[in-house]
Amino acid sequence: MDINTYMLTLGKQARAASRQLAAASTEAKNTALLAMASEIRKRAASLLEANARDLNAAREAGLDAAMIDRLTLTAKGVEAIATGLEQVAALPDPVGEITDVKRRPSGIQVGKMRVPLGVIGIIYEARPNVTADAAALCLKSGNAAILRGGKEALHCNQAIADCVRAGLKAAGLPERAVQVVDTTDRAAVGALITMPEFVDVIVPRGGKGLIERISREARVPVIKHLDGNCHVYVDDEADPAKIVPIVENAKTQRYGTCNTTESLLVSRTVADLCLPAIGQMLASKGVEMRGCAESLALLRDAGIDNDKLVAATEQDWSEEYLAPIIAIRIVDGLDEAIEHINTYSSGHTEAIITENYTSAMRFLREVDSASVMINASTRFADGFEYGLGAEIGISTDKIHARGPVGLEGLTSQKWIVFGNGEIRR
Numbered sequence: 001m002d003i004n005t006y007m008l009t010l011g012k013q014a015r016a017a018s019r020q021l022a023a024a025s026t027e028a029k030n031t032a033l034l035a036m037a038s039e040i041r042k043r044a045a046s047l048l049e050a051n052a053r054d055l056n057a058a059r060e061a062g063l064d065a066a067m068i069d070r071l072t073l074t075a076k077g078v079e080a081i082a083t084g085l086e087q088v089a090a091l092p093d094p095v096g097e098i099t100d101v102k103r104r105p106s107g108i109q110v111g112k113m114r115v116p117l118g119v120i121g122i123i124y125e126a127r128p129n130v131t132a133d134a135a136a137l138c139l140k141s142g143n144a145a146i147l148r149g150g151k152e153a154l155h156c157n158q159a160i161a162d163c164v165r166a167g168l169k170a171a172g173l174p175e176r177a178v179q180v181v182d183t184t185d186r187a188a189v190g191a192l193i194t195m196p197e198f199v200d201v202i203v204p205r206g207g208k209g210l211i212e213r214i215s216r217e218a219r220v221p222v223i224k225h226l227d228g229n230c231h232v233y234v235d236d237e238a239d240p241a242k243i244v245p246i247v248e249n250a251k252t253q254r255y256g257t258c259n260t261t262e263s264l265l266v267s268r269t270v271a272d273l274c275l276p277a278i279g280q281m282l283a284s285k286g287v288e289m290r291g292c293a294e295s296l297a298l299l300r301d302a303g304i305d306n307d308k309l310v311a312a313t314e315q316d317w318s319e320e321y322l323a324p325i326i327a328i329r330i331v332d333g334l335d336e337a338i339e340h341i342n343t344y345s346s347g348h349t350e351a352i353i354t355e356n357y358t359s360a361m362r363f364l365r366e367v368d369s370a371s372v373m374i375n376a377s378t379r380f381a382d383g384f385e386y387g388l389g390a391e392i393g394i395s396t397d398k399i400h401a402r403g404p405v406g407l408e409g410l411t412s413q414k415w416i417v418f419g420n421g422e423i424r425r
């Protein structure tokens, strides 16, 4: 079967399954999720074996550390997938929720009902847990899913898909409610994003190459989950005790994730007090610092090894390194920090370190990103950490859903009207 015909077949099957899922009971959906969790645990050894095959191929292909980190599944990771499925089962079912019912002067009552989006196509990086998380969230929100994971994770994704199908079957739900694309040919992505008759929304999780293709070709509505050029800004009134721990966590806890901080902005009035300690911490962890001239001079004076210091170029302010590299700029206070972030950020997540209420509130209001934080690490931008149970990803779009997307982001609301024979006059 050629790729277009294959993808059309998946699309038709998904559309049919989506109608059944939209009407599925909460009990059936939860039974499926719990059965999936049990299959994942039962088949842990074969999931790890499939992941080992993917990892061997990735190492042979010379993939970088961030990619290997994403791709790696450990026994703990398998257990986390199973627990994640159980957590989604425990979440309240959003489908069918009726809100905002108000009686109108005409006598009718007008309200809203939460409903699934239909068929969701998700294109994502080579991170196996996303296959299970996306399947679970789509199922619980009553949507059918077509999942196209990164090519490096193909074997592991197929193994997880087997568990998902087994769970759906155990609950008497259509097995085609979740379909994992079984080819790495990117023509499948091209087909997925151009069949609006079968796919209601596309969620692309990825970097710049993916953005370009989706922007050029998609004929289906898109909720972009794109790159994270996240910032930490150290304000004039930052609590010294909070600075190094937040910068350390935001930059070094995991280098490869989209919520990792890539740029550090420091207010000039506190730069000589805090940059030496930040520089020492970053140097001790092997992080390269790409600084403006002023920050480099301070870091050199503090005795930071020259090998770790590089002059930043204009390009560095827009860069998502996904690596032990950080851009550093000294700014003239809050106004310049906000201006810098709104110019260069990818609109994902930004944090301010300050004890000044007015500065904190201005930062919250004026920084135009999906998550804006006060005195916390950007690494917190995550569906689980925000209490959503899990996440489809972090939307960098402004409409429909912004930031970590969970069950509610995968639904919309339709208007409902209760009448008793009223007619319009």
Ligand SMILES: NC(=O)C1=CN([C@@H]2O[C@H](COP(=O)(O)OP(=O)(O)OC[C@H]3O[C@@H](n4cnc5c(N)ncnc54)[C@H](OP(=O)(O)O)[C@@H]3O)[C@@H](O)[C@H]2O)C=CC1
Residues within 6 Å of the ligand: 123, 124, 125, 126, 148, 149, 150, 151, 152, 184, 186, 189, 190, 205, 206, 207, 208, 209, 210, 213, 224, 225, 226, 227, 228, 257, 258, 320, 392, 393, 394, 395, 396
């Ligand atoms: N906001 C968020 O929620 C998330 C953002 N990201 C971002 O993703 C990036 C890291 O992941 P990475 O794997 O490098 O991202 P990529 O964009 O390289 O790949 C992600 C997915 O997109 C596909 N893809 C990429 N380019 C094309 C194209 N031209 N045509 C068709 N398919 C394409 C890949 O397919 P293939 O396998 O064939 O390469 C893969 O399935 C970072 O920028 C990170 O911030 C990642 C996860 C979540």
Ligand SMILES: N[C@@H](CCC(=O)OP(=O)(O)O)C(=O)O
Residues within 6 Å of the ligand: 070, 125, 127, 256, 257, 258, 259, 379, 381, 382, 383, 391
């Ligand atoms: N939200 C998740 C990470 C999601 C994400 O960034 O994915 P990726 O860019 O593939 O590492 C977390 O905070 O661990």
